[in-house]
Amino acid sequence: MKLKLLGVSLCLGALALSGCASKYVPPEQYSGFLKDYSVLKEDKSPSDAPVMRWIKPGIDVSKFTSVYVEPSQLYPQPQPSEKIPQSTLDGITKYYDQTLKTQFSKVLPLAEGPGPGVLIVRPAITAVSASTKGLQPYEVIPIALIAAGVSTATGIRDQDTSIATEAAFLDGSDGRVVAEVVRKGAGTELENSAQVMSANDAKALLDGWARDMVKSFESLKRK
Known part of the structure; x- marks a missing residue:
């Protein structure tokens, strides 16, 4: 029984990094930040991560000059x-702004x-909910801490950090949406259930998201 509980817990705790849990953000976890979720399709980012994404058909991104x-x-x-x-x-949103500007300024x-000619990037850190039978659920908070074990029953006390983002990309000339993306990922694993999460635990993940956004833009520009 303990092994069975441990397996289930580790599946849920790993979230985006584990094959035993959905790697895509399911519709029931959409935050409402984006205007239209019905157009989203399963896709892969330039780093081969699973994302839900939509890009306006026929969009010519070369018209964006800033x-x-x-x-x-x-x-x-x-x-x-x-x-x-x-x-x-506050630290997470501040760093997300910083890394998005750093990466986009390269192109x-x-x-x-x-x-006119401006691509607007409208990002958000959004809610992810998770719960495990017999474990305390962490619901509807931007950074969900998922228990990666059954605490004292198994001696597993590490916890994973899980973060989700939704972003819209708009044409600065008329405000129309030209692309949307929804994705989630795992931050730094915390040492134990008492450890307080810091913005540093999310930095590597946020950097990866920003790089993927810019690489997607560059890919569209080459077409």
């Missing part, structure tokens, strides 16, 4: 906790706002 990265949001607005304090939430000049 990029404006809007301040990222936490959506829906979470309540900070002892495990995930407000300083961590386009940064604009100060919307306008």
Whole structure:
């Protein structure tokens, strides 16, 4: 019985990195941040990660000569906790803004706002919910901490950090959406259930998301 519980827990704890849990964000976990989820299709990012994505058919991205990265949001607005304090939430959005600007500035000049020829990037850190029978669920918070074991029953106390993002890309000349993406991933594993998550635990994941967005743009531009 203990081995069975451990297997189930490890599956759920691994989330995006494990084959025994869905690697795509399911519709019931969409946050409502994007305007239209019905157009999303399963796809792979440039780094071969599973994403739900839509790109406007026939879009000519060469018309975008600069990029404006809007301040990222936490959506829906979470309540900070002892495990995930407000300083961590603020640090995550601040770093997401920074890495998006750093990566996009490699291929386009940064604009100060919307306008003709401007690609608008509208990002959010969104909610992921998870629960395991017999374990405490962490629901509807931007950073969901999933127990990766059955605590004292098995001696497994490590916890994984799981983060999801939704982003819309708009034409700065008219505000129309030209692309959308939804994805999730695993941050740094915490040493134990008492460890407080910091923004540093999410940095590598956020960097990867930003790089993939820019590589997708470059791929479209080459077509």
